[in-house]
Amino acid sequence: MPILIKTYRTVTSVLEPAVIGLLYWRQRQGREDRTRLGERRGYPSRQRPKGHLIWVHGASIGETLSLLPVVERLTQRGLSVVVTSGTRTSAALIARRLPPGAVHQFVPVDVPRYIRRFLDHWRPDLALVAESEIWPNTVFALDERHIPLVMVNGRMSDRSFQRWQKLPRIIGTLLERFALCLAQTSDDAVRLARLGAPRVLVSGNLKFDSPPPPADPRVVAHLSGLIAGRPVWLAASTHPGEENAIIAVHRALAQRHPHLLTIIAPRHPHRGPEVAALAERAGLRASQRSNGIHPDRATDVYVADTVGEMGLFFRLSPIVLMGGTLAPIGGHNPIEPAKLGAAILHGPHVHSATEIYEAIGKARGALMVKDSASLARAVSELLGNAALTRDMARAAADAVQALGGAVDRTMQSIEPFIVQAKLGARR
Template structure:
């Protein structure tokens, strides 16, 4: 495959930047953006030995992408493959430590610097590479292709905005997408945009996120927390981003007089913002408690800040209404599938383009409601918290909708089966 000037320029530029990445990684580690003891992995330096036998490498950018890969990871380990899962964030690494099945292990993905990618591939020598969603790193894809390793883009998505941006890159995106043996798209729209950008073989298999089991929770903790807040009206604002915390606090202030004992739970997308949210609560004269400090939502607490890792499954199980953040302030929304699977009525703002198809289906089927601003969020919560029957009806509709979209894992595994069979034949 030819290498256009734009791709050659990118490869040359990243090669020159290599010596400066050490300073970048050190700065990120100081801010908690990298694991200090594992920074070498970002330079392609392994911290684990390669297992014997066949290895499949699966890569996702962060929490959402890697979670969507978990059912595929499970299927591959059941086929006897060792599975290397890479990601680029500390949060995803910590989550995967708890969720990966036996036979699978995590490393941080190398930065897209030619020497780092080469070092990574020399060590792991994967037999199959599956890249999730839109992680298009040119050096990585070019080197994998050069080695003749089967390369598949799974759960692929290409937003309209990303499509327009890539169109301005000339022949670079075609040269990069052309390295994939197969692209398995989430939707017909994603498939169309990928094909127009030059992906050679594109199929539609659905969104893997619909097949991910809901986040787990210790039943004893669920029971204890449910008992602690029994009788109190409760809702949760999940995966909030800066700017939404003030909205949540204002909404609590507005509706609390109508619901004595109201408890608002706020679970920020980035738990390290807990102190910041506590300060917001103080500005609104609300009594706040942070879970990261070992505090519980007793009757003196108005706003409970769930600033811990891996506990959304617990809070989704006790809150009948979930507002999903990054949708009133922010860009693109967060995944509503998990709370829908766990029996919650869903509320969301207008900015949900990253999950547009999911929200459209939930809204259409009555499992979710769009709230354009803080006032409408308050009004909608007033109606739902005062009408338990309607909340339960919404929750049932949300669960039915997400269940109807399942099957993406089966279709993905069927599509990659020829590559697995080829590996099996080569072993004989």
């Protein structure tokens, strides 16, 4: 075992009291659920169901939601599933959408005692982790108990690959303990194999198979009625720095498009007051969804700062700018608005979802903008040309549909492990 991994395992054990302090600090910051803080230390809040159980983990919202079709297939096979994630937002969303036979827990922090406590209670027959979640203590604990570990929807960006190449023994030691890595793309597969993963297959991106986020039809109809006749566009999953550009676009277009309504959904809903204040300082009238206020004819900027309602806002707007693309974040997943009939706009920073943006762009369902000026021109053109907006939306939806099938390929690949679980066998 490399010395750095040994050091990591020792340090995380010795500094356990500091980890507890960090958790309480995060709780005071609103980043941890006070009533479920014990789960982060491996204490269960639910009973383990009888029979065979699969542990499925996604770090946050996107990863967790992409796993839902796999979770549903597993429960349909008669297996119980414990789904873990690490953020309050993902927990709130996933709790509403899990099928019968699956429960949610917060993932324990990667401290040896916390992981042991978690595994002692849940006793999984198989562990599936999404994308690039590689926590050393968790990997070794599963390996020591002979619990197969499979990476699903695996990603290894070029940036991460370059970093890991500087630590080849560490990443190789960890990846060799994965029974299987299912990569999103051939590029991801090559990088994982070069870093030491012994068995890698390409299964595609599970997010293409994820169902679009739900919305209450009555709420959709009500808000659609309130904004009927108004030009509307949505900036989704925005980050600091992007909202200023979006507000500038609204101001630039307001005279050309009377009664324009700009909806801003910050990536982190707790930033709602901050975003509303930015709009107010720019001389615009803003209201926040979290305050229970609906947009009226005088509302310029509507801040969608609630959890679990993106399906509503994607259905309200025919034009969607994806956040994290104007700021150097890497771009958030445009699949959901594409499935719900929106024309997609994005900035130049899309390295976290290159394949998706390239596919939609090649089909002419998405348009790249570089700054607030080019964004204003694109929004204005789409607002003034309904036929172009419809054509882009249709192209985006078709491109996403054509890239589906990852769930079927994933289930076929993990079938041997499911058979082992049902037979009560271990690797």
